[in-house]
Amino acid sequence: MNDFVSQLYPLPGEERPLTGLYLAHRLRQYRAGAGRAFVYSNFVASLDGRIAIPHPTKAGLTVPQQIANERDWRLFQELAAQADVIISSGRYLRDWAEGRAQEILQIDDPQFADLREWREQQGLPPQPDIAIVSGSLRFPIPGVLTAGGRKVIVFTGAAPDPQRVKEIEARAGQVIVAGHESSVDGEQMVQYLSDLGYKTVYSAAGPKIMHMLLRGGVLDRLYLTLANRILGGGPYAGVVEGALLEPAVGMTLNTVYYDAQALDGLGQLFVSYNRA
Numbered sequence: 001m002n003d004f005v006s007q008l009y010p011l012p013g014e015e016r017p018l019t020g021l022y023l024a025h026r027l028r029q030y031r032a033g034a035g036r037a038f039v040y041s042n043f044v045a046s047l048d049g050r051i052a053i054p055h056p057t058k059a060g061l062t063v064p065q066q067i068a069n070e071r072d073w074r075l076f077q078e079l080a081a082q083a084d085v086i087i088s089s090g091r092y093l094r095d096w097a098e099g100r101a102q103e104i105l106q107i108d109d110p111q112f113a114d115l116r117e118w119r120e121q122q123g124l125p126p127q128p129d130i131a132i133v134s135g136s137l138r139f140p141i142p143g144v145l146t147a148g149g150r151k152v153i154v155f156t157g158a159a160p161d162p163q164r165v166k167e168i169e170a171r172a173g174q175v176i177v178a179g180h181e182s183s184v185d186g187e188q189m190v191q192y193l194s195d196l197g198y199k200t201v202y203s204a205a206g207p208k209i210m211h212m213l214l215r216g217g218v219l220d221r222l223y224l225t226l227a228n229r230i231l232g233g234g235p236y237a238g239v240v241e242g243a244l245l246e247p248a249v250g251m252t253l254n255t256v257y258y259d260a261q262a263l264d265g266l267g268q269l270f271v272s273y274n275r276a
Contacts, residue, residue: 003017003018003071003261004016004017004018005017005018005021005257005258005259005260005270006257006258006260007255007256007257008256008257008258009253009255009256010255016257018071018074018075018259019074019114020078021075021078021257021270022075022078022079022082022223023078023081023082023118025082025255025272027040027079027082027083027200027221028082028122028199028200030200030220031199032218032220035194036190036191036194036218037084037190037193037194037198037199037200037201038199038200038201038220038221039190039201039202039203039213039218039219039220039221040079040200040201040202040203040219040220040221040222040223041202041203041204041205041210041213041219041221041222041223042075042076042079042202042203042204042222042223042224042225043210043222043223043224043225043239044063044067044068044069044072044076044224044225044227045067045224045225045226045227045238045239046064046066046067046227046229046230046231047226047227047228047229047230048230048231048232049236049238049239050064050067050231050233050236050237050238051063051064051206051207051236051237051238051239052064052206052236052237053231053233053235053236053237054233054235054236060095061235061236061237062095064231066227066229066231067227067229067231067263067268069227069262069263069268071259071261071262071268072225072227072262072268072270075223075225075270076204077112077115078115079202079223080115080128080202080204081112081115081116081118081119082200082202083128083200083201083202084124084128084129084197084198084199084200084201085128085129085130085131085153085193085198085200085201085202086128086129086130086131086201086202086203086204087131087132087133087201087202087203087204087205087209088130088131088132088133088204088205089132089133089134089205089206089208089209090132090133090134090135090136090137090138090139091134091139091206091208092205092206093132093139093140093141093142093145094138094139094140125148125149125150126148127148127150128150128202129150129151129152129153129198130145130150130151130152130153131152131153131154131155131189131193131201132152132153132154132155133155133156133184133189133205133209133212134154134155134156135156135157135182135183135184136182137154137156137160137161137164137165137168137175138164141168141171141172145172146172146173151173152172152173152174153173153174153176153193153196154168154172154173154174154175154176155175155176155177155178155179155184155189155192156175156176156177156178156179156184157177157178157179157180157181157182157183157184158177158179158180158181159181160175160177176189176192178192183212184212185212185216186212186213186214186215186216186217186218187216187217187218188216189212189216190213190216190218203219206237206241207237207238207239207240207241207242208241208242210239210240210241211240211241211242211243211245212242214240214245214249215242215245219249219275220274220275221254221272221273221274221275222239222251222272222273222275223270223271223272224239224271224272224273225268225269225270225271226268226269226271227262227263227266227268228262228263228266228267228268228269229263229266249275249276250275250276251273251274251275251276252273252274252275252276253271253273254272254273254274255270255271255272256269256270256271256272257269257270257271258270
């Protein structure tokens with residue numbers, strides 16, 4: 001994939017190759033201060049703010065096929081390649097098992113062989129580890145989750161079912177209490193990951209996890225692909241789902257690229273923001 005996109009910000013603008021666009025952000029150079037890992041997230045959204053809509057044949061929501069595209073997916077993979085650990089959720093694993101979720105667990109797709117080589121050159125393992133957020137601990141444990149020696153850490157709220165904890169730890173990885181009641185505290189979770197030595201944490205989870213990270217004050221950068229289609233309809237999910245954030249979280253513009261070739265020529269914007 002050697003197509004180009006137009007850099008609109010920062011100025012002066014220039015044409016840049018799509019391949020390597022987000023690798024060039026060199027996320028592994030950043031630290032959030034006080035020894036905390038750098039945390040970033042990514043979504044693709046329609047112009048009317050939809051990141052997920054009802055699945056056409058099954059219960060639940062799924063990424064809209066009207067906006068999902070291989071050019072955005074390439075950049076998703078470039079962000080994942082720079083991570084030490086990827087945040088997912090019990091809900092994602094349930095959706096994945098039912099065929100309602102994008103594939104973020106597979107690590108051997110030949111079209112991204114260059115990213116595996118990039119990780120090898122950086123002295124990194126073939127794929128990032130996985131952090132799963134789940135209040136209920138009710139999720140399937142697919143074999144691909146721990147494939148290739150990948151480590152799994154499960155974060156849950158207070159007083160989890162001890163029998164379920166034993167089952168998960170026997171099949172996947174360690175279960176950590178990081179929060180109160182059934183909810184996980186984003187600040188506690190990220191600090192725990194930082195203490196384990198993880199330097200870059202990529203949230204590939206949904207809007208509830210996004211709210212958890214924002215509420216905890218630990219999201220450092222947001223990547224947002226704005227696809228030039230309006231979908232309408234409901235129910236739907238947006239970028240953040242949860243109680244009103246008080247105070248509101250300020251974000252500053254980091255980069256903007258225009259991808260004129262996406263979506264049969266409709267185009268899309270690749271935008272990134274830093275937490276103010």
